[in-house]
Amino acid sequence: xxxxxxxxxxxxxxxxxxLRPRSVAIVxxxxxxxxxxxxxxxxxxxxxxxxxxxxxxxxxxxxxxxRCFKSxxxxxxxxxxxxxxxxxxxxxxxxxxxxxxxxxAAIIFxxxxxxxxxxxxxxxxxxxxIAGDNNMVILGPNCLGLVNYVxxxxxxxxxxxxxxxxxxxxxxxxxxxxxxxxxxSVMLTSRxxxxxxxxxxxxxxxxxxxxxxxxxIKDSSTRTIGMIVEQFRRPKEFLRLARxxxxxGKQIVLLHPGRSSAARESAATHxxxxxxxxxxxxxxxxxxGVLVAENLEELGDLxxxxxxxxxxxxxxxxxxxxxxxxxxxxxxxxxxxxxxxPPLNDENAPLLRQAMPEFVPVSNPVDLTAQALVxxxxxxxxxxxxxxxxxxxxxVLSIIQTDEITSALKFPHIIDAIRQLxxxxxxxxxxxxxxxxxxxxxxxxxxxxxVPYFPSPERALRAVARFSxxxxxxxxxxxxxPTRFSAPAPTGVVAEYLAKQMLAHLGIPFPPGRLAHxxxxxxxxxxxxxFPVVLKxxxxxxxxxxxxxxxxxNVQDEPQLRQAWQKLQDNLAQNCxxxxxxxxxxxxxxxxxxxxxxxxxxxxxWGPVLLVGFGGVQAEILxxxxxxxxxxxxxxxxxxxxxxxxxxxLAGFRGAPALDVPALAELISRVGRLMLGEPSIRxxxxxxxxxxxxxxxVMALDALMLV
Numbered sequence: 001x002x003x004x005x006x007x008x009x010x011x012x013x014x015x016x017x018x019l020r021p022r023s024v025a026i027v028x029x030x031x032x033x034x035x036x037x038x039x040x041x042x043x044x045x046x047x048x049x050x051x052x053x054x055x056x057x058x059x060x061x062x063x064x065x066x067r068c069f070k071s072x073x074x075x076x077x078x079x080x081x082x083x084x085x086x087x088x089x090x091x092x093x094x095x096x097x098x099x100x101x102x103x104x105a106a107i108i109f110x111x112x113x114x115x116x117x118x119x120x121x122x123x124x125x126x127x128x129x130i131a132g133d134n135n136m137v138i139l140g141p142n143c144l145g146l147v148n149y150v151x152x153x154x155x156x157x158x159x160x161x162x163x164x165x166x167x168x169x170x171x172x173x174x175x176x177x178x179x180x181x182x183x184x185s186v187m188l189t190s191r192x193x194x195x196x197x198x199x200x201x202x203x204x205x206x207x208x209x210x211x212x213x214x215x216x217i218k219d220s221s222t223r224t225i226g227m228i229v230e231q232f233r234r235p236k237e238f239l240r241l242a243r244x245x246x247x248x249g250k251q252i253v254l255l256h257p258g259r260s261s262a263a264r265e266s267a268a269t270h271x272x273x274x275x276x277x278x279x280x281x282x283x284x285x286x287x288x289g290v291l292v293a294e295n296l297e298e299l300g301d302l303x304x305x306x307x308x309x310x311x312x313x314x315x316x317x318x319x320x321x322x323x324x325x326x327x328x329x330x331x332x333x334x335x336x337x338x339x340x341x342p343p344l345n346d347e348n349a350p351l352l353r354q355a356m357p358e359f360v361p362v363s364n365p366v367d368l369t370a371q372a373l374v375x376x377x378x379x380x381x382x383x384x385x386x387x388x389x390x391x392x393x394x395x396v397l398s399i400i401q402t403d404e405i406t407s408a409l410k411f412p413h414i415i416d417a418i419r420q421l422x423x424x425x426x427x428x429x430x431x432x433x434x435x436x437x438x439x440x441x442x443x444x445x446x447x448x449x450x451v452p453y454f455p456s457p458e459r460a461l462r463a464v465a466r467f468s469x470x471x472x473x474x475x476x477x478x479x480x481x482p483t484r485f486s487a488p489a490p491t492g493v494v495a496e497y498l499a500k501q502m503l504a505h506l507g508i509p510f511p512p513g514r515l516a517h518x519x520x521x522x523x524x525x526x527x528x529x530x531f532p533v534v535l536k537x538x539x540x541x542x543x544x545x546x547x548x549x550x551x552x553x554n555v556q557d558e559p560q561l562r563q564a565w566q567k568l569q570d571n572l573a574q575n576c577x578x579x580x581x582x583x584x585x586x587x588x589x590x591x592x593x594x595x596x597x598x599x600x601x602x603x604x605x606w607g608p609v610l611l612v613g614f615g616g617v618q619a620e621i622l623x624x625x626x627x628x629x630x631x632x633x634x635x636x637x638x639x640x641x642x643x644x645x646x647x648x649x650l651a652g653f654r655g656a657p658a659l660d661v662p663a664l665a666e667l668i669s670r671v672g673r674l675m676l677g678e679p680s681i682r683x684x685x686x687x688x689x690x691x692x693x694x695x696x697x698v699m700a701l702d703a704l705m706l707v
Contacts, residue, residue: 014137015207015215017104019148019197021080022051024155025103027072027094028085029055031063036109036157037085040145043154047162051153054079072097081105083145083155088112091141092123099134107155108140114203115142124205131206143202144178147185149195150221156200158182163189169223170194171307172216174209176201180228180255180296187300188226192447193307196222210237213252217245224251224306226299230258232281235606239288246289246475251306253291255299256281280601280609283627289475291466301454301463308452309426313464314471315393316340318386319365322372322400326432326457327365330398333458339465341365342391351388355381365398373409380417387423393471394426394464398457401436411442418449429453430460477631478669482677493540494705497585499684502705506670508686509699513587519565523558525586532556532589535564536702537572538582543704548575554589590699593690594649594659597625598668598700600675600684608675612637612668614646615688630672637665650691657693664691664698682706 024044030037037055041063044053053066054075060068069075072082072094082103084091088110098106113124124141131138139146145156149170154160158178171188175181178200185198196219199212209229216222225245232238245252258278282292291306293299305313317339319330334341344364346353353362355378357371366386372378386395397414401407418427429446431438434455443453454460485502494502500510512529515538516522526533537550545551549571552564565584572579597615602608613625624645628637638661641647652658671684683706690699 014104014135015211017080018107018137018139019146019199019215020151021105021153021155023054023076023079023081024049024051024153025054025056025069025072025075025079025082026085027056027082029057029060029063029068030085031060035085039157039159040083040085040155043156043158043160047152047154047160049153051080052076056082072101075101075103078102078104081107081155083107083109085109085157088116088120088123088141092126095127095130095136095138099130099136102134103136105137105139107143107145108138108202108205109143109145109157110140111142113141113205124203128206136206138206139199140202141205142178144182144200146197146199147195148197150197150219161189163195165194165196165221168194169221169307170196171303172196172212172219172222172225173198173227174201174212174216174225175199175228176204176209176230177228178202183296184226184228184299187296188303191300191304191453192444193304204233208233210234210241213238213241213245217241217248217250222250224253224303226303227252227254228299229254229256232605235281235284235603239284239606242285242288242290251291251312252289253293253299253302253306254285255293255296277603279627280603280606283609284606284629286473287475287629289470289473291470297459298462298466301459302466304452305426305428305463305467308447308450309428310450311424311426312471313394313426313428313467315468316342316391317394317396317461317464317468318342318344318389318392319396319398319461320368320382320386321365321398321432321457322368322370323432324367324369326398327363327367330365330457330461333461334465337462337465339461339468349385349389351385352382355385372413376409376413379410379413380421383414383417383427384421387421387425392425393468394428395423396428396430396457396460396464398430398432398460401431401433401438404437404439407436407438407442411438411445415442415445415449418446418451426464427451428460428464430457431455432457474633474636476633478633478672480669480673483670483673484677485674491707493543494707495538495540495542495582496536496545496703497538497582499703499705503674503684503686503700503703506674508667508670508703509697510703511587511590511699511701513585515583515585517583519562522565522584522586523561526555526558526561529586529588531561533561534587534589535561535568536585536587537568538585539579540582541579542576548572550576587701590690590701591692593692593699595688596664596691596698597685597687598664598671598689599686600630600671600681602675602679602682608672608679610668610672610675612641612664613644614649628668628672630675632669632672634662634665634669637668638662641665641668659691660694660697661691663696664689667698667700680707 026041028037055063055068057068058070082098113120147154149165181198181200216225291302341364344362346362349362446453497515514525516525533555535552555561555564595616597613599611608630610628626640650659685704686700
């Protein structure tokens with residue numbers, strides 16, 4: 001998606017005129033089949049648009065039964081929206097004329113603007129200026145328009161069927177890609193899911209995804225919102241709106257292409273290299289309750305659950321199936337995707353034991369075997385027992401369908417059981433044999449009972465897992481106030497000794513140390529600190545000292561110190577000729593501990609994010625890290641730390657003592673409060689941070705800052 005300089009206006013004043021127009025002009029209207037203007041006009045007629053329609057074409061007197069205007073200048077003053085089905089070269093002049101006629105909004109189908117070179121970019125900027133000066137809303141350019149399913153208005157050239165909302169709540173779609181908006185609409189309507197709106201924003205010259213999200217959050221016809229966004233132009237506004245959607249109980253599901261693009265390079269810190277754009281975005285939007293889909297299929301799956309289910313999946317799941325082999329596959333999958341399956345047995349599930357035949361063992365997944373074919377009431381008995389079990393926040397029915405005859409033996413009993421039981425938790429149907437011939441009426445009845453129908457168990461379980469993780473999140477914030485520096489920091493890379501001086505005031509523990517400018521000062525400093533000591537070259541131009549031989553460890557006495565001093569100078573002369581040192585930092589040689597990295601990055605668009613992981617010189621190779629929002633409470637920080645792949649090392653591994661994770665979490669919290677209170681800091685790296693056994697705290701050996 002090409003970048004358009006400048007930010008769209010927040011909440012364009014005429015957005016209601018665009019989305020719910022009482023009058024529409026089609027500039028470039030036509031009666032030639034396949035022409036964009038003809039398709040746009042046909043959509044309005046197909047959906048029975050009751051407002052005024054003004055075709056504009058200098059070569060026609062009438063189109064169909066409508067009078068055709070020769071030019072935009074003839075349009076009635078104050079027309080709500082104009083759809084521009086004209087070549088790019090005519091767009092800018094037409095927008096000018098529309099502004100003079102006080103037209104409230106314009107939809108621009110044409111491409112070739114910001115994505116087409118300097119001339120197109122300039123014209124797009126001019127369009128944005130005209131819109132701003134005249135309180136116009138511009139949708140596009142390079143977009144497919146919109147569909148208002150609430151009122152039955154299609155302002156697009158894509159052939160749009162009439163799918164009345166009929167008072168239901170639906171899914172609102174906001175997509176920068178028009179093609180993907182159309183694809184998603186087809187996918188969702190094929191599942192009998194109601195749509196409320198579909199808006200394709202294109203290049204976003206003078207309105208963006210944030211504007212339409214704002215509208216849908218407040219729209220009573222929209223229950224959940226699906227978004228396909230390649231580039232957020234107002235990220236902090238999106239985060240604010242996502243938080244508002246969460247507070248209103250409206251689920252946003254986002255598909256954001258760009259995971260594989262290279263992270264921004266950072267000359268200074270490991271954190272900058274590892275906290276790439278996609279990972280940072282995902283961390284912060286999920287903090288506000290957004291579900292981020294992995295692909296288009298999952299986007300549809302998550303939207304289906306969010307709209308269809310009266311209650312959202314939470315906590316552990318129960319799986320009801322008819323195959324012993326599938327039990328093992330399900331246990332493997334659920335461990336991989338993080339979906340808890342609370343174990344069941346005869347003792348802890350008496351209701352289920354009572355419901356099942358004696359020869360069928362009680363477990364989770366529950367294997368009904370083929371017994372339900374001869375005892376179809378087993379579906380209702382087992383389902384009733386699971387619905388009463390508070391350990392389960394959802395139930396997945398993974399049933400063998402096979403063919404129409406087998407379906408007829410199973411579906412009516414399952415449907416009747418759900419109808420009678422009226423579940424107060426989500427029940428999701430997943431056919432085990434995708435492609436089986438299942439009569440459409442059975443699927444329709446399940447959907448009418450608010451039961452999603454999935455053609456594959458894996459897709460159903462993955463969707464349930466995503467909602468269960470979301471339900472388990474703590475959205476509260478750290479109660480401690482943000483922290484500010486008491487003294488101004490230098491600009492650019494901050495040398496280690498200065499960074500430590502500033503961060504030490506926040507309570508971050510560092511080894512005792514002193515900066516020396518010559519050998520004799522180093523000898524005096526070592527005498528005060530006490531041997532053994534570490535020597536570290538100090539310069540803002542030396543971000544990674546070890547790579548240049550600028551660190552010498554475990555210096556035991558004064559003779560070794562004198563040798564080490566000279567060796568350090570020789571290393572730098574060879575590896576960094578001409579480097580000017582601020583001095584050499586002497587520090588106490590600390591006892592060994594588990595090496596971690598704690599970092600922070602303040603993205604200019606999204607704001608700050610934290611990083612914790614297993615560190616040392618191999619931090620960027622191992623990449624066993626978690627990104628964290630900066631305002632997490634302590635309990636959530638600890639939970640995130642234990643999500644690391646090698647977290648077992650923190651809990652005590654092969655007889656080693658458990659480590660002081662609360663002290664590590666407190667250090668992370670302090671860094672987070674600093675990033676919230678001091679926006680001038682671009683990056684922080686504390687690497688390594690040594691973590692000691694419980695009660696013995698942590699020690700940050702190195703500190704690097706970029707301001």
